[in-house]
Amino acid sequence: MTEQQLDSLFRYISKYTVPAPYGPEDISLNHGIHLSGGDPFLNYELLLKAVDLAKEYEIPSVFVETNCFWCLDDQTTRERFLELKAAGMHGVMISVNPFYLEFVPFERTERAIRIAHEIFGNNLAVYQTEYYRRFIELGISGTVKYKDYLKIEPEQVFMCNVEFFLTGRPICALSGILDNYYPRYEAEVLLEQPCRPDFVRPWHNHFDNYSNYMPSYCAELSYGNWNDLDHFVGTEPDPDEKPVLSMIIQNDFKTLLEFSRNEGCIDDPAGYFSKCHLCVDIRKYLSENGDYKELSPLEYYKHFG
Numbered sequence: 001m002t003e004q005q006l007d008s009l010f011r012y013i014s015k016y017t018v019p020a021p022y023g024p025e026d027i028s029l030n031h032g033i034h035l036s037g038g039d040p041f042l043n044y045e046l047l048l049k050a051v052d053l054a055k056e057y058e059i060p061s062v063f064v065e066t067n068c069f070w071c072l073d074d075q076t077t078r079e080r081f082l083e084l085k086a087a088g089m090h091g092v093m094i095s096v097n098p099f100y101l102e103f104v105p106f107e108r109t110e111r112a113i114r115i116a117h118e119i120f121g122n123n124l125a126v127y128q129t130e131y132y133r134r135f136i137e138l139g140i141s142g143t144v145k146y147k148d149y150l151k152i153e154p155e156q157v158f159m160c161n162v163e164f165f166l167t168g169r170p171i172c173a174l175s176g177i178l179d180n181y182y183p184r185y186e187a188e189v190l191l192e193q194p195c196r197p198d199f200v201r202p203w204h205n206h207f208d209n210y211s212n213y214m215p216s217y218c219a220e221l222s223y224g225n226w227n228d229l230d231h232f233v234g235t236e237p238d239p240d241e242k243p244v245l246s247m248i249i250q251n252d253f254k255t256l257l258e259f260s261r262n263e264g265c266i267d268d269p270a271g272y273f274s275k276c277h278l279c280v281d282i283r284k285y286l287s288e289n290g291d292y293k294e295l296s297p298l299e300y301y302k303h304f305g
């Protein structure tokens with residue numbers, strides 16, 4: 001995002017953000033805002049500016065997510081966390097999972113957690129702590145290729161006490177592995193399931209650098225440009241203008257499936273792991289075979305594993 005985009009976005013969303021239950025200087029995954037990426041530390045100056053702007057617009061409960069790639073030494077890590085805190089950042093969330101472990105040496109993650117805890121105290125979140133605990137227990141250092149991690153913990157990756165969303169591109173990229181752990185279902189079996197959590201909700205929505213306002217965790221399904229946020233809040237999209245979005249908001253996946261079949265989409269004969277798997281499969285097909293402005297950014301659909 002540019003600084004100007006951040007300024008506009010924070011101005012729009014400031015009136016909708018509410019503080020964490022314990023107070024505006026505490027953090028919570030579903031209150032206030034969190035700055036994510038990519039990794040916001042790729043542009044540290046902009047991250048600092050974002051904290052300034054959040055303060056200017058009195059946005060509560062602000063934290064940043066990072067995968068710790070930048071935590072090369074104690075001094076830099078401490079300096080940056082201290083500088084961010086002084087600027088008004090309330091907390092930090094550190095990502096720990098086997099996917100980042102492929103690229104970020106675990107020493108950097110450990111360093112970030114140790115120093116962030118000194119500086120942010122209870123406003124340090126580790127996502128996911130179960131992986132952190134396991135990596136420590138396994139004595140992991142450096143990076144570990146995902147295929148090698150699967151050899152160390154073959155049964156644990158998906159079945160242990162961690163969250164793993166069966167949605168988006170990962171479910172397609174990892175389908176060969178997931179087949180060892182999860183059953184698949186025919187499309188019809190999944191249609192009546194509700195979106196979990198609700199697709200439209202007043203908490204945890206996403207705003208990207210292409211100006212998309214994306215409800216929920218549903219990657220690349222855009223309500224529209226967040227410059228029109230006030231217009232979107234409390235209104236339903238025009239079904240002629242955004243048919244896919246409209247059917248999803250109605251939770252009318254039966255019609256969406258029929259619609260996609262009429263457009264030539266063929267069900268995966270192997271079936272689907274989840275309703276989200278079916279949903280992304282339909283959206284991918286429609287994005288490649290039509291013009292749906294709600295399937296944005298389009299680039300997302302061009303890079304499936």
Ligand code: SF4
Pocket residue numbers: 167168194195196197199216217218219248275276277279280
């Ligand atoms: S089914 Fe689609 S809209 Fe519903 S939660 Fe899953 S990805 Fe989102």
